[in-house]
Amino acid sequence: MQDQGDLYEILQLHPSAEPDIIQAARRRLTLRYHPDRNSSPEAAKVMIRVNNAYEILSDPERRAAYDLERTGLVGGNSPSSQESTRPMESKQVIVQPDKRVSLIRRR
Secondary structure: OOOOOOHHHHOOOOOOOOHHHHHHHHHHHHHHHOOOOOOOOOHHHHHHHHHHHHHHHOOHHHHHHHHHHHHOOOOOOOHHHHHOOOOOOOOOOOOOOOOOOOOOOOO
16 A cells, blocks of 8 residues: 555544544544635645545455554565564573573673
């Protein structure tokens, strides 16, 4: 997905918002920023972002895909996807019976 900022922030919502809350947020922002009601030069840009955010978050499949990408569980450039491809380092610890082992390195 293209980098457009956090869609929940654009609509001023919590990520767990229900579909009817998402729709109400869009209506509220439309009343505030629609170019016919707001002569600000930024109003049209804000409306484009609001409509795009609503389009994605109102579709359950697209919202689920966005949420996965947003949390970093899926995606090409997320830190978690890069870390998962690196091999884990392993250290061998030998424990003998009746001996205490400290895993803290002392300098």
